[in-house]
Amino acid sequence: MRVLCLVMALFLLLAAPLRAQDRFETLAAGLSGGFGAQVETVERLGALGDARALPLLQALGEGRLQKRADGTLLLEQDGTVVEAVAGTPAAPGETVRINNRVRAALRGALGRLQLVAPQEGARLQAADGLFRSRSADNIPLLEQALAREAAPLVRARMELALAASRLVAADEAARRQGIEILSGSGSAEARSLLLEARAANPALAAPIDAAIAAIDARLQIRQAAETVFQGLSLGSILLLAALGLAITFGVMGIINMAHGEMVMLGAYTTVMVQEGFRGVPWLAPWSLPVSVPAAFLVTAAVGVALERGLIRHLYGRPLETLLMTFGVGMILQQAVRLLFGAQNREVVSPAWMQGTLALPGDITVTQNRLWIILFALVVLGLAVAAIRFTRFGLEMRAVVQNRRIAATMGIRTGRVDAMTFAFGSGIAGMAGVALSQVDNVSPNLGTGYIIDSFMVVVFGGVGSLAGTMIGAFTLGIVNKLLEPWAGAVLAKIAVLVGIMLFIQRRPKGLFALKGRAAEQ
Amino acid sequence: MKAGTLYLDGVSVVFDGFRALNSLSLVIEPGELRAIIGPNGAGKTTMMDIITGKTRPTAGTVQFGDHDLTRMDEAAIAELGIGRKFQKPTVFDALTVFENLELALKAPRDPWSCLRWVLPPAARRRIEATLAEIGLADRAGARAAILSHGQRQWLEIGMLLMQEPQLLLVDEPVAGMTDQETEHTAALLRRIAGQRSVVVVEHDLEFVRALGEKVTVLCEGAVLSEGSIDRVQNDPRVIEVYLGR
Amino acid sequence: MSATTAETPRLRPTRALILRGLLLAGLLILALLPLLNRLPPDHALHASDFIVSVSGKWMCYAMLALAIDLAWGYAGILSLGHGAFFALGGYAIGMHLMRLIGPRGVYGHPVLPDFMVFLGWTELPWYWWGFQFFPFALLMALAVPGLLAGLLGWLAFRSRITGVYLSIITQAMTYALMLAFFRNDMGFGGNNGFTDFKELLGMKLNTAGARAALFYAALLSLSGAVLLCRHLTRSKLGRVLVAVRDAESRVRFLGYSTVSVKLSVFVLSAMLAGLGGALYVPLVGIINPGEFSPGNSIEAVIWVAVGGRGTLVGALLGAFSVNAVKTWLTSFAPDLWLFALGGLFVAVTLFLPRGLIGLMRKGEER
Incomplete structure (x- = not known):
């Protein structure tokens, strides 16, 4: 009996697909x-x-x-x-x-x-x-x-x-x-x-x-995560824009109001490279990676010309330097406006930068913003490495600490000044490449960033790249946290006012140099 | 506490882990002339900064009479009657010698009073007397920018006198002066003391000897030795610090 | 004042006389302009409407330049946000002018300005109260810039923010105000600002008589401002300012509270700029948030730099000459103007640190 049952069951099992087919x-x-x-x-x-x-x-x-x-x-x-x-x-x-x-x-x-x-x-x-x-x-x-x-x-x-x-x-x-x-x-x-x-x-x-309460909690976490991401994204843009300034202003003490125009030139270099590559199909997807060194070289060259030609004559007179570089910024802007037109130029994102990425917990992030965050961190890492580990960085630090002694040690201080300024300007140019992905490329691209960049540098602490990074990300996140209930414009104003009040408490920023060295 | 007494007790200042002053204690009686010497980095200038409110102490008491100086800013301390002459003479280049002294003259310092200020004849005479004393009577109308280094030192001392301070802090007053000028300065400082207290920081031991008063030796932010110049110069610890071990 | 305390910018007496003569001649010509405007057009001395209207504008700019010079040239406070004080003064009078339009607006609302009706507002916001009275509006044109400068200055000077840091903060201030005034729900007309004014103090604004009256009001205010600044800079306060500019910490050790000295001159300077703006708006008939743009403020700074900071005549000279060149150049080569202005920034800072007045003083140094 049991055997029979088994046979039956086996038969049924085998027949099941057959019967389904029939049905x-x-x-x-x-x-x-x-x-x-x-x-x-x-x-x-x-x-x-x-x-x-x-x-x-x-x-x-x-x-x-x-x-x-x-x-x-x-x-x-x-x-x-x-x-x-x-x-x-x-x-x-x-x-x-x-x-x-x-x-x-x-x-x-x-x-x-x-x-x-x-x-x-x-x-x-x-x-x-x-x-x-x-x-x-x-x-x-x-x-x-x-x-x-x-x-x-x-x-x-x-x-x-x-x-x-x-x-x-x-x-x-x-x-x-x-x-x-x-x-x-x-x-x-x-x-x-x-x-x-x-x-x-x-x-x-x-x-x-x-x-419902459980879902709400999860939704809140997700919203917070997305806000933080947006904040990081904004912060990375601020970081890129401010990093060059942190070197020219923070390290060298040169106030360069044309810094925003350096960023703008970087963005226009991206436009130029893209247009140059348009005719060559196999090159076209590489236009953005190629733009990064191109923009660095272009703006670094402009930086050298600016430092050697003009700024050098105004060392020790920061207010005059401020006005003069503002004038240079004006001229650069107008020149670009006449050459390329006042309207916005389009920069296409390569395919690998488009689209969104889903993270666990239903959090979605746009790929290009993710790339920019990575790019900002890489540029920061390179800048820090260049200052810490290269001969140029060593000479630069020496000149900053004691120009006269550095000169007696055989360092050509003029050359170091020019190179440092070129380095800071070049980083601004690279920032321009990244900005071309998220902002309109127009002649006045830079004006929107100059004040923010200064705020980041001052907030983070003049002379400290780590401070610049933390300052940029803090300001980015605070801005995005405020936005939902204050609106974009009021959030921006609130951040500006907040920084002014912050400087009250810590006039030297988050990462202040203390002691005798900071007194001068 | 007696008015006009400068009293420092257990004052420490730490910059990023570096102890510029290490539990420094010091009393300057009214009318006293005190010379302070010490090797580089002994904390002489930091001590001046503490007294004049430029730097805040990390710990300790700083009092002038009954006033707690650690709670006051530079201007308030100066108004209290503590004048300071800097190591590097700082005068106002764009103003004339006369105007420099007029600015230093003891008078109401608020903006409104300054706007309505008219120089009274008595004050003018005082300025002229000071001009004569510092040897700049014939340069009264000249801009301070064109003065020589020695003249600038004198002008700054003159400005200190115009302030009528109860306590003068003088940082290296004879740096860059000729022997004759140095002697003149020593005489002037001796004359000033008596009416007011004077603290002189100086490297020049000959000058300190010329002052002929009590000497305090600072080292590593604390008092190493105190007494007459002869006593101090024979103190083995002082010799060790100055001549190395 | 003693004989030995000559005025700070030491000019040889003859040159000082020449400058003073130029200043008086300039003011006299300005005073005659509306009268010359009445001459028949073919008369050799006829001043066109255009000349009269631009010189009215320039006088307001000159007051802004004086204000900047007082803060920068004398006290060393380089404000890159004085355009904001100018604009705030302009907005205060603009609010008065808007209230005076009354039911003559497009929507015909008896109280609310057109833009508020357009936004669907039913009540006048509290900060518009009182602006129907001219004295109140004028008071606000001075008080609001003064209070803002007082607050900003108090915060900044107290924590010893000086030099470029202060400049950047003032620039951030005007930038933040520009963003704020561009917002519609601020209640200041958004990016259109205020315009279509009808009358002021009972005068129809589009009449020749009203234009002449406004012109003379600007001239009187400018002259008054010059006299006030002259008195201030020649007083001991003026010398304290110069001392603060050159060696602030030394002034502190002399017992002066540099915070209150700087604050008082900064507030006065902001009020002067506000007055300039208050006169400017009825003259040009419009005010919008563009006036807050950081570029405007820094352009005004360059007027002072071109003329020669630290001298009152320099500020006036700079404001008039740069604006004359601007008017002339923008009329036939607008593309070139920004190059010229940028070049002016570079040239003045590199080659003319004391401005045009400095040219006259060359050879006197040492």
């Missing part, structure tokens, strides 16, 4: 029947959950399903006709017609069948669709699909859809289960579903409230 084929035949039969067939195919039904139903909806006089179904695809079940080529037949009732049934069935579609995207979409349409009928379907699903992202969405469907189930235990699962999600949609369910289920108010 699909026999069921599919119903599609060639009358409208009533079609509706019934469509619904049953949908419930069956066999992926092979998908192309058939799609063809039916799009008027590509045909039938021969004997009732065999044919599928028309791109002008060729094949037998729907067997897949062998066949002569065209008569198109199967449908009415609105069938169409309605098709929509439901297709939605369910998409759950088992071979493409991940389609399955994801189907899960989202079921999540929104939520009906208790979908529960078995989703359970089936979940059992087969391997992709984690799709699984997560299916689970959500399943939970949403359970929320409207007749069985209270199922509803509780749904609530519990939804409480683990962090989407605003789940939250509104729960709110709806709360009105319909007064008895379940307590667990629903707990679930």
Whole structure:
């Protein structure tokens, strides 16, 4: 007896796929029947959950399903006709017609069948669709699909859809289960579903409230994470803009009001490189990486000319230097305006910088901003390394600390001044490359950054690159934290006022040099 | 505490871990003339900075009479009657010698009073007397920018006198002066003391000897030795510090 | 004042006389301009409407230049935000002029200016109260810049922020104000600002008589400002200012509170700039947030630098000459003007640190 049972079971197990095949084929035949039969067939195919039904139903909806006089179904695809079940080529037949009732049934069935579609995207979409349409009928379907699903992202969405469907189930235990699962999600949609369910289920108010609270907490974390990212992004831009200034102003004590124009020149170098590469298809994607050294060289050259030609004559007279460099900035701006026109120039982002990146916890970040953050940190690292570990950096520090003694040691201080200024200007140029990705490239690009850059340098502590970095990121994040309730302009004003008050308490910035060295 | 007494007790100043003053204690009686000597980095200038409010002590008491100097700013301390002559003479180049003295003259210092200020005849005579005393009577109308180094030192001393301070702090007054000028300065400082207290920081031991008063030796931010110049010069610890070990 | 305490910029008596003569001649010509305007157009001495209107404007600029010179040339406070004080003075009078439009606006609202009706506001914000009275508006044109300068100066001077740091902070101030005034919901007309004024003190603004009256008001104020600054810079306070400019810490050790000295002159300077702005707005008939742009303030600084800072005549000379060149150049080669202005910044700082007046003084040094 037991052996018999075993044999039976084994047989059943082996026969199951066979029978499913049979059922699909026999069921599919119903599609060639009358409208009533079609509706019934469509619904049953949908419930069956066999992926092979998908192309058939799609063809039916799009008027590509045909039938021969004997009732065999044919599928028309791109002008060729094949037998729907067997897949062998066949002569065209008569198109199967449908009415609105069938169409309605098709929509439901297709939605369910998409759950088992071979493409991940389609399955994801189907899960989202079921999540929104939520009906208790979908529960078995989703359970089936979940059992087969391997992709984690799709699984997560299916689970959500399943939970949403359970929320409207007749069985209270199922509803509780749904609530519990939804409480683990962090989407605003789940939250509104729960709110709806709360009105319909007064008895379940307590667990629903707990679930909503859990979702809120998660949403807040996500929002905070996104704000921090935006702040980091703004901070990285401030850092790039301020880093060159931290060297020319912070280290050398030269106040360069044309610093913003150096950034602008860097951005225009990017435009030039891009236009130069336009004709050469294999070079075009490399225009941005090539722009970085190009912009550094261009602005460094302008910096050398500016320092040797003009600024050098005004050493020790900071207010005059300020006015003079402002004039230089004006001339550079006007020259660019005449050469390139006053309108904004377009800089295209390469493909690898476009799009968004999804991080765990539903946090999405734009790729170009992520690249800029990385770029800013790399540039900072290079600047620090250049100052700490190179011969040039050593000479620069020597000249800054004691010009006369450095000169007696054989350091050509004039050359070091020029190189340091060129270095700071070059970094400004590299900042321009990055800014061309997020801001309009126009002749007055730099004016918007000069005050911010000074604030960052002063806030961080003059002469400290680490202070500049922390200053930039702090200001970026504070700005973005204030924005939601103060608006962009007021947030900016608040930050400016805040810095002024901060300087009251610590006139030398966050990272102040103390003691005798700072007294001079 | 007696008015006009300068009293420093346990004063320490730390810059980034470096102890510029290390629990320094010092009392200057009214009318006393005191010379302060010490090797480089002994804390002489920092001590002056503490007394005049330029630097705040990390710990300790600084009092002038009953006034707590650590709570006052430079201007208030100067108004209190503590005048300072810097190591590097600082006079106002764009103003004439006369105007420099007029600015230093003891008078209401608020902007409104300055705006309505008219020089009274008595004050004019005082300025002229001071001009004569510092040997600049014939340069009264000249801009300070064109004075020689020695003349600038004198002008600054003159400005100190115009302030009528109770306590004068004088940092290296004879640096860059000829022997004759040095002698003249010593005589002047001796004359001033008696009416007011004078603290002179100096490297020039001959000058200190010429002053002939009590000497304090600072070393590493604290008092090393105190007494007459002869006593101090024979103190083995002082010899060790000055001549090295 | 004693004979030995001659004025700070020491000019040889003849040159001082020449300068004083030039100054008086200039003021006299200005005083005659509206009268010459009445002569028939073909008369040799006829002054065109254009000349009269631009010189009115320049007088307001000259007051701004005086204000900057007082702070920078004498006290060493290089403010890159004086344009903000000028603009605030202008906005105060602008508010008065807006209130006087009354029901003559496009929307015909009896009290609210057009832009408020447009924004759907139903009530006048509290900070607009009182501006229907001219004396109040004039008071505000002086008090608001003065208070702002007082607050900023108190914060900055107290913590010993000097030199370029102070300059950058003043620039940030005018930049922040510009951003604020561009906002519609600030209640100052957003980026359109105020315009379409109708009358002032009972005069229709578009009449020749009103223009002449405003012109003389500007001339009187300018002359008064010159006299005030002259008195101040020749007083002991003026000498204290110069001392602060050259060696601030030394002044402190003399017992002067440099905070109050600098603060008082900075506030006075801001009020002077505010008065300039208050006269400027009825003359040109418009005020908008562009006046707050940092470029405006720094351009005004260069007038003073060109003329010669530290002398009152220099500030006036600079304001008039640079603006004359600007008017002339922008009329036929507007592209060149910014090059010229930028070049002026470079040339003056490198070659003419004492400005045009310094040219006259060459050879007198030492």
